[in-house]
Amino acid sequence: MLQWNYYQPTELEKRITVLYRSIGIETVDDLQEDLIAARLGIKLRYEDAPSFSFEKGNFRCIVIDKNLSRDDKRKHFFHELGHLFRGHSGDQANFPDLFKDLLEEQAEQFAKYAMMPHYMIQSLPMPEYERYYVYMIASEFNVSLELAKERWEQIKRRISAGRWEEECIYRERNRYRKASPDNWCDDAKEVFRIAIERKMQKGQGVIIR
Numbered sequence: 001m002l003q004w005n006y007y008q009p010t011e012l013e014k015r016i017t018v019l020y021r022s023i024g025i026e027t028v029d030d031l032q033e034d035l036i037a038a039r040l041g042i043k044l045r046y047e048d049a050p051s052f053s054f055e056k057g058n059f060r061c062i063v064i065d066k067n068l069s070r071d072d073k074r075k076h077f078f079h080e081l082g083h084l085f086r087g088h089s090g091d092q093a094n095f096p097d098l099f100k101d102l103l104e105e106q107a108e109q110f111a112k113y114a115m116m117p118h119y120m121i122q123s124l125p126m127p128e129y130e131r132y133y134v135y136m137i138a139s140e141f142n143v144s145l146e147l148a149k150e151r152w153e154q155i156k157r158r159i160s161a162g163r164w165e166e167e168c169i170y171r172e173r174n175r176y177r178k179a180s181p182d183n184w185c186d187d188a189k190e191v192f193r194i195a196i197e198r199k200m201q202k203g204q205g206v207i208i209r
Contacts, residue, residue, distance in 0.1 A: 004122050006162030007155065013113050019085070020117060028120050028140050033077045037062065042084065044077070053080035060084055074142060075111060082110030116141045116151045 009017070023039040025031065037044040043059075046066040054061045062080045064073050086106050116137060127136055138148035 002126065002155075003159055003163065006159045006166065007118065007122075008158060008162050009118055010113075012110065013118055016085075016110070016113050016117060017119055020114075027123075031115070031120075031141065033074065036081070037077075042081075046073070051076040051080055053083045055084055071142070071144060074115070075147075078111035078114045079107050081114060082107035085110055112147070112151060115143055116148070118155065121151075121155065 020026070020030075023036070025036060025039070030036075034044060036042075041058075041060065043061040045061065045063050047063050048066055049063060051065045051068075052063050054063075062077060062084070064076050064080070066073075068076060083103070086103075120141075121137060124133075124136060124140060127133055134145060134149045134152050137143070137152060138145045141148070143151075
């Protein structure tokens with residue numbers, strides 16, 4: 001069983017969650033391109049042209065290549081939504097290649113989280129065998145098995161990292177915690193008592209911190 005309490009969402013995931021919940025996107029059934037675009041005030045069109053997004057003032061538009069497969073149309077929508085969400089405006093044709101690559105990578109990262117939000121994956125019923133989880137994610141979120149597996153492995157890594165971090169903190173706290181005499185064995189208590197008596201006999205004070 002997944003220990004979701006160890007999962008630590010990234011800042012981008014947190015922002016996507018806030019965005020979705022601000023427009024009432026709460027369940028897998030709400031993850032519809034037309035619905036999301038309408039609630040965000042984005043004009044969505046399907047044309048015989050390469051996919052792109054455009055923003056000028058209060059006008060925002062996403063154009064999706066109508067010749068793509070259903071899965072690719074969905075991926076392109078969330079990718080272009082990522083460009084708008086992250087404020088990637090301007091004619092990228094004139095940007096340096098390294099900068100364009102960075103913008104594309106950021107949009108892809110957004111798309112992955114936006115297509116499969118962690119709080120929606122968390123709400124899915126746990127299948128009998130963990131290996132079936134990837135198929136469930138792919139089916140519920142209408143994504144490829146490859147993309148579902150990538151997201152699933154990412155989630156497991158985050159949970160493992162969160163658990164490891166908590167264990168490290170716990171060990172460090174115990175390592176430097178001062179020992180309490182109440183936890184000592186009887187022999188240790190007797191030795192300590194004798195040492196105190198000897199110091200008192202010599203007229204030395206005893207300070208216990």
